[in-house]
């Protein structure tokens with residue numbers, strides 16, 4: 138006879154980390170958990186940028202969460218977490234619903250904030266149109282990553298695509314990348330081979346009046362500058378204040394510091410571990426405590 142699910146797990150957040158947590162829990166203790174995913178959006182989408190002239194293709198793979206829930210055997214509620222009461226093991230949603238849990242997994246991602254004053258923000262596909270529109274009338278532009286603690290591949294990808302776009306149109310456009318991190322040799326070679334100027338291990342403080350102002354002093358001219366956002370965590374009402382920049386403080390298994398049976402995974406923890414790895418560690422810890 139099939140085992141009845143005996144432990145109620147709420148997962149708040151339907152991005153990579155939330156879905157990875159659902160899968161990891163199901164793998165760690167098949168049939169043991171009654172899982173409900175609460176997230177405001179209908180779809181899960183990939184964030185990868187597909188290269189292709191004349192510019193990045195604005196296509197994303199989208200999967201209906203309701204469909205996925207049916208296939209994988211979890212419940213899906215389209216709503217958002219409003220607050221948590223850890224003492225009562227209760228979650229309140231923005232839609233006014235109450236849910237009780239044995240274990241709560243938070244996977245709420247981050248919020249983008251302006252990283253470099255005066256720049257055009259680039260968070261991914263959603264900002265591509267604005268970036269292309271800003272490029273049209275200029276002869277020089279810079280792409281900026283202010284901190285080494287950012288997801289930088291999209292910045293290099295969009296810089297390479299900008300150079301390809303200019304070449305394709307026969308437009309004279311000087312493209313420069315200024316990044317706080319140290320770039321690898323293959324990446325540097327690829328950028329330089331595409332005619333892109335590169336300044337790595339360089340921090341930009343702000344962009345003002347056609348000039349990038351550098352942390353170490355000095356300026357670089359560019360007609361426009363596009364920067365990756367600074368990501369900040371999402372504070373959760375009812376939980377103790379977390380680490381710097383609103384990130385949630387967790388131990389090595391993802392358990393939220395100072396409360397019982399609440400875990401956090403993915404970008405909201407500020408960890409550099411991949412979301413799927415964090416979700417796996419949390420699922421193993423939850424299964425070890427729940428299945429005796």
Ligand SMILES: Cc1cc2nc3c(=O)[nH]c(=O)nc-3n(C[C@H](O)[C@H](O)[C@H](O)COP(=O)(O)OP(=O)(O)OC[C@H]3O[C@@H](n4cnc5c(N)ncnc54)[C@H](O)[C@@H]3O)c2cc1C
Pocket residue numbers: 149150151152153154155175176177178184185186216217218219244245246247260261262288291402403404405411412
């Ligand atoms: C352009 C781009 C490309 C990237 N490419 C890659 C890549 O190739 N490989 C890689 O490893 N990483 C990549 N990343 C980074 C990767 O996207 C993140 O590390 C990953 O998405 C983090 O997943 P997450 O689930 O923590 O957060 P998110 O994916 O941001 O998901 C957060 C979820 O929480 C939901 N949510 C928010 N508030 C609430 C609330 N109050 N209640 C309930 N739900 C809520 C949101 O709707 C969302 O579903 C890329 C990032 C960008 C910007």
